[in-house]
Amino acid sequence: AQSVTQLGSHVSVSEGALVLLRCNYSSSVPPYLFWYVQYPNQGLQLLLKYTTGATLVKGINGFEAEFKKSETSFHLTKPSAHMSDAAEYFCAVGNSGGGADGLTFGKGTHLIIQP
Amino acid sequence: NAGVMQNPRHLVRRRGQEARLRCSPMKGHSHVYWYRQLPEEGLKFMVYLQKENIIDESGMPKERFSAEFPKEGPSILRIQQVVRGDSAAYFCASSLGNGNQPQHFGDGTRLSIL
Numbered sequence: 001a002q003s004v005t006q007l008g009s010h011v012s013v014s015e016g017a018l019v020l021l022r023c024n025y026s027s028s029v030p031p032y033l034f035w036y037v038q039y040p041n042q043g044l045q046l047l048l049k050y051t052t053g054a055t056l057v058k059g060i061n062g063f064e065a066e067f068k069k070s071e072t073s074f075h076l077t078k079p080s081a082h083m084s085d086a087a088e089y090f091c092a093v094g095n096s097g098g099g100a101d102g103l104t105f106g107k108g109t110h111l112i113i114q115p
Numbered sequence: 116n117a118g119v120m121q122n123p124r125h126l127v128r129r130r131g132q133e134a135r136l137r138c139s140p141m142k143g144h145s146h147v148y149w150y151r152q153l154p155e156e157g158l159k160f161m162v163y164l165q166k167e168n169i170i171d172e173s174g175m176p177k178e179r180f181s182a183e184f185p186k187e188g189p190s191i192l193r194i195q196q197v198v199r200g201d202s203a204a205y206f207c208a209s210s211l212g213n214g215n216q217p218q219h220f221g222d223g224t225r226l227s228i229l
Contacts, residue, residue, distance in 0.1 A: 043223050102174060105159070108156075
């Protein structure tokens with residue numbers, strides 16, 4: 001069984017400030033981890049993914065995330081927030097054990113950018 | 116390169132009617148997934164299909180819901196005798212394969228039940 005916990009349903013940062021969105025997961029097998037962004041009335045867009053290899057993963061729009069196995073975390077960061085980053089962000093875990101591969105999503109974090 | 120196409124974008128049904136949601140995967144993708152999103156919630160996995168096969172339907176409600184992905188044509192999520200609680204956004208995703216292949220999402224169908 002897998003689960004994802006995103007701490008903070010809403011996060012507010014000032015434009016130009018550091019963005020940190022937290023994600024912790026549980027998985028009985030080595031996880032595949034994903035961050036998606038959702039803009040209003042749209043589908044989810046992949047920001048980045050971790051499967052194997054380097055634990056610091058760089059994605060689109062200046063975002064990156066670090067896989068920390070010891071902390072079962074995959075937090076998303078961006079050094080300097082932009083107004084266009086305001087959206088809903090979802091962390092998801094996939095199953096590396098083969099077979100069914102429906103993703104398990106967290107409840108999402110709504111990122112608010114203050115001017 | 117067309118992405119995952121879902122139609123309709125919005126669907127309104129009265130209680131007891133049937134709802135049919137369509138999803139055309141990205142070109143070359145043979146794996147299709149359906150998810151449901153309730154307000155203020157993350158996406159919940161419903162079903163995973165490959166051409167003509169249901170691989171995993173562990174997230175599908177036991178009654179009234181069915182899905183197919185025929186050899187030709189789009190994948191269909193069918194909800195019979197809809198109830199108010201079926202109101203949600205339904206998203207389809209497709210991928211090249213399973214496991215570490217990322218899933219690409221459509222813009223969803225927003226189903227409203229009157």
